Amino acid sequence: NNVYVAPGNAGSAREPKVTNITITADDPADLLQFALDHHIDLTIVGPEVPLVLGIVDRFAAAGLRCFGPTQAAAQLEGSKAFAKDFLARHKIPTARYQSFTDPDAAEAFIHEMGAPVVVKADGLAAGKGVILAQSEQEAIAAMRGMLSGADFGEAGRQVVIEEFLHGEEASFI
Incomplete structure (x- = not known):
């Protein structure tokens, strides 16, 4: 039971069950690999950049749960x-x-x-x-x-x- 935050910040680093990881939000491929390697149950995406880059689509294609709009839907924001x-x-x-x-x-x-x-x-x-x-x-x-x-x-x-x-x-x- 751990929460990973990418890239994280000083505030999230102070939380006992939170681990900041050094992957930037604009790197969906590395985020996907991290999620696969660490058996992440659910990913919640905050920033617009990874959404516009299609992170939800990539995670879904890999069989991972990811909360956020698809790349096509994210164009409304992008x-x-x-x-x-x-x-x-x-x-x-x-x-x-x-x-x-x-x-x-x-x-x-x-x-x-x-x-x-x-x-x-x-x-x-x-x-x-x-x-x-x-x-x-x-x-x-x-x-x-x-x-x-x-x-x-x-x-x-x-x-x-x-x-x-x-x-x-x-x-x-």
């Missing part, structure tokens, strides 16, 4: 453009948006939308890839920084520009 297109396709209310890889087209849409406007890096950006731009100039600078790869690397090579909606934010698991 790609903001995919998520927005999914919402639109299924007629789920969402802010007006468009996705771009071309900075000039994105800039034209920003001018069309006006400010405030939201600029989002399409991919995973460690919770930092959303800019609530209060001016068109701020939005354009954010968009260009993302699309160039300067701000969020590959995560920003596509952006979603969307209408700013006033209200409370809520997340559900």
Whole structure:
């Protein structure tokens, strides 16, 4: 009866039945091998990166129980453009948006939308890839920084520009 945490942290290291392991969350192959070698009964995945990389699918294929969405389902979290297109396709209310890889087209849409406007890096950006731009100039600078790869690397090579909606934010698991 032990709990393994990858990669773990100082807080989990203090728990008597917890062992931190030095495998990073973005290494599903090594995590799978560890689970097989140690006869892990259940894996619970927290971070988005291993989910988007398909860790649940890999564990299931190996006959292991793993709590989390499949790689296909994780795209709702891994790609903001995919998520927005999914919402639109299924007629789920969402802010007006468009996705771009071309900075000039994105800039034209920003001018069309006006400010405030939201600029989002399409991919995973460690919770930092959303800019609530209060001016068109701020939005354009954010968009260009993302699309160039300067701000969020590959995560920003596509952006979603969307209408700013006033209200409370809520997340559900």
